[in-house]
Amino acid sequence: xxxxxxxxxxxxxxxxxxxxxxxxxxxxxxxxxxxxxxxxxxxxxxxxxxxxxxxxxxxxxxxxxxxxxxxxxxxxxxxxxxxxxxxxxxxxxxxxxxxxxxxxxxxxxxxxxxxxxxxxxxxxxxxxxxxxxxxxxxxxxxxxxxxxxxxxxxxxxxxxxxxxxxxxxxxxxxxxxxxxxxxxxxxxxxxxxxxxxxxxxxxxxxxxxxxxxxxxxxxxxxxxxxxxxxxxxxxxxxxxxxxxxxxxxxxxxxxxxxxxxxxxxxxxxxxxxxxxxxxxxxxxxxxxxxxxxxxxxxxxxxxxxxxxxxxxxxxxxxxxxxxxxxxxxxxxxxxxxxxxxxxxxxxxxxxxxxxxxxxxxxxxxxxxxxxxxxxxxxxxxxxxxxxxxxxxxxxxxxxxxxxxxxxxxxxxxxxxxxxxxxxxxxxxxxxxxxxxxxxxxxxxxxxxxxxxxxxxxxxxxxxxxxxxxxxxxxxxxxxxxxxxxxxxxxxxxxxxxxxxxxxxxxxxxxxxxxxxxxxxxxxxxxxxxxxxxxxxxxxxxxxxxxxxxxxxxxxxxxxxxxxxxxxxxxxxxxxxxxxxxxxxxxxxxxxxxxxxxxxxxxxxxxxxxxxxxxxxxxxxxxxxxxxxxxxxxxxxxxxxxxxxxxxxxxxxxxxxxxxxxxxxxxxxxxxxxxxxxxxxxxxxxxxxxxxxxxxxxxxxxxxxxxxxxxxxxxxxxxxxxxxx
Numbered sequence: 001x002x003x004x005x006x007x008x009x010x011x012x013x014x015x016x017x018x019x020x021x022x023x024x025x026x027x028x029x030x031x032x033x034x035x036x037x038x039x040x041x042x043x044x045x046x047x048x049x050x051x052x053x054x055x056x057x058x059x060x061x062x063x064x065x066x067x068x069x070x071x072x073x074x075x076x077x078x079x080x081x082x083x084x085x086x087x088x089x090x091x092x093x094x095x096x097x098x099x100x101x102x103x104x105x106x107x108x109x110x111x112x113x114x115x116x117x118x119x120x121x122x123x124x125x126x127x128x129x130x131x132x133x134x135x136x137x138x139x140x141x142x143x144x145x146x147x148x149x150x151x152x153x154x155x156x157x158x159x160x161x162x163x164x165x166x167x168x169x170x171x172x173x174x175x176x177x178x179x180x181x182x183x184x185x186x187x188x189x190x191x192x193x194x195x196x197x198x199x200x201x202x203x204x205x206x207x208x209x210x211x212x213x214x215x216x217x218x219x220x221x222x223x224x225x226x227x228x229x230x231x232x233x234x235x236x237x238x239x240x241x242x243x244x245x246x247x248x249x250x251x252x253x254x255x256x257x258x259x260x261x262x263x264x265x266x267x268x269x270x271x272x273x274x275x276x277x278x279x280x281x282x283x284x285x286x287x288x289x290x291x292x293x294x295x296x297x298x299x300x301x302x303x304x305x306x307x308x309x310x311x312x313x314x315x316x317x318x319x320x321x322x323x324x325x326x327x328x329x330x331x332x333x334x335x336x337x338x339x340x341x342x343x344x345x346x347x348x349x350x351x352x353x354x355x356x357x358x359x360x361x362x363x364x365x366x367x368x369x370x371x372x373x374x375x376x377x378x379x380x381x382x383x384x385x386x387x388x389x390x391x392x393x394x395x396x397x398x399x400x401x402x403x404x405x406x407x408x409x410x411x412x413x414x415x416x417x418x419x420x421x422x423x424x425x426x427x428x429x430x431x432x433x434x435x436x437x438x439x440x441x442x443x444x445x446x447x448x449x450x451x452x453x454x455x456x457x458x459x460x461x462x463x464x465x466x467x468x469x470x471x472x473x474x475x476x477x478x479x480x481x482x483x484x485x486x487x488x489x490x491x492x493x494x495x496x497x498x499x500x501x502x503x504x505x506x507x508x509x510x511x512x513x514x515x516x517x518x519x520x521x522x523x524x525x526x527x528x529x530x531x532x533x534x535x536x537x538x539x540x541x542x543x544x545x546x547x548x549x550x551x552x553x554x555x556x557x558x559x560x561x562x563x564x565x566x567x568x569x570x571x572x573x574x575x576x577x578x579x580x581x582x583x584x585x586x587x588x589x590x591x592x593x594x595x596x597x598x599x600x601x602x603x604x605x606x607x608x609x610x611x612x613x614x615x616x617x618x619x620x621x622x623x624x625x626x627x628x629x630x631x632x633x634x635x636x637x638x639x640x641x642x643x644x645x646x647x648x649x650x651x652x653x654x655x656x657x658x659x660x661x662x663x664x665x666x667x668x669x670x671x672x673x674x675x676x677x678x679x680x681x682x683x684x685x686x687x688x689x690x691x692x693x694x695x696x697x698x699x700x701x702x703x704x705x706x707x708x709x710x711x712x713x714x715x716x717x718x719x720x721x722x723x724x
Contacts, residue, residue, distance in 0.1 A: 097580025325357020388419035674715030
């Protein structure tokens, strides 16, 4: 019997046998899509029958397409049914002594699932198979990111909202009782450059001479105590591609599953002259999470990031900073013009920000921001920083969607366990870009990349023309493209009609076509998931009400495609089992790791019959992570000295021997180019502003200043490399 402990509402609960013994995951990556097969082994080591309930995280865009259980030699494959019906069948089966298995998406957030394994007799084991397909996100360095989520932090439920969310059972990551076996196979039409991970992996093994196939596996003995992240690097990533997949033979022609489907991948690379130009206008609104869960390194990193952002803004724009917890604050009553005085006032208040505002109620500050009138000729750009621990995810996303015509939203998930549904949903509905900062990631380069997106010339009136062979037509299933950014991939799904495969195989088409997934229905399931999500978001107000006709359409599509939705669930009943299982069931909640860390060694000893109230720690307990006292790094120290206009003034902290702003600014530029080139993604925008200021001064002797700066700093930066 495994004894573990976990926090719930700040109480330390102890003594829970955990029936989940191990998790085995196999990932097959084909280009920018992953098929994930998880096998969970349950065993009842107790003397009474049990019901095991496992609430776990899932990528928000994943299409869950298979759920089955194997008990002894009997395989029970689940069906997708309307959620209420599935729950009733599960309860009826348990009441009659049968075994049943239920998998359902949370009503509140599509990145939380609940798996119930019912009526497992003493000594019996069950092997559960769960399969899903998901798209891979492109990172700032052009890597494709796959994340197997493990951490699920309890979601804050704002006061006055419905409490229909599932209960999360969590333990500190060091106490996760089950092992993880992980294997990934990568295949692409393009060569694989490398694969990196945040976990200890065995060396990458190439499976082909042209390096288009490879495998990698997690080192043995790994506990599933944190998210497993893979970064996959391909060559020639900017080539467009299309994957065509045959329909399901047993499905009716004219339906999504019966017709062929295509997945079109667009990954544009804009000309350098366009990328080098940035807009000098805009209203930049920053919304920072200051709830208690942001304590420690996360809030410190957020403060440093706001410093970089404020220094990188162009003169003449407008800005404001909001922060939230159980309540919210704003630095200025309304957005103000960006200049030296307002920048200094904002930075002073940013330096004082702590994770001290309580819960995570993001809806109220968003409503305040949207209630403010937009400034003429200053497009509103909203930047949201949060660890994503909210319970009203759908309500928040629908609010952003209802205001999408007046702004763009860029979102940042901070730390492991950030809600992918919230972070991706904010950016998708707000026409922006989502980023995740986990482990040892630096927040600054990813945030500055998004600021670059916000300052790029807007791409408007986007349309897609399908140049298909005669006799083939396409029906687009994805929502319309509202934004295209450099470095961001866009995927479009479409249903094809006509003699598609015979035509595509006989004629030369203009698409870069690959038939990688013809037998797996991967594209169909992703297309169904995309269409289901679009239908779920088609509500009239941000409260998320949906009419019966739309709900029926979603349920029918979910059942037809075998892909889960918020209104359906997977249900499997073992009707071949012999004798009915007798006696009341013991409920056992399977814990997931959370970000909290405590030392439970003492409390676990002799705690088999403890009451929930035997152990209690309040909010001020010593286990809170301390604020980092580390001295600010030299890059941020230099950045903090830059003026709003872009120049540096001569100060003792910068140099001792110089008399003019021009000399001081060149000294700073040479230092950045010569000694901090590896952090170019972080300082590039503020350097562009500095160069613009230098050019406006029409100063003479710049070459001599650069030479002197090189001599003083021991660098060899050329004048033309500075852009002056």
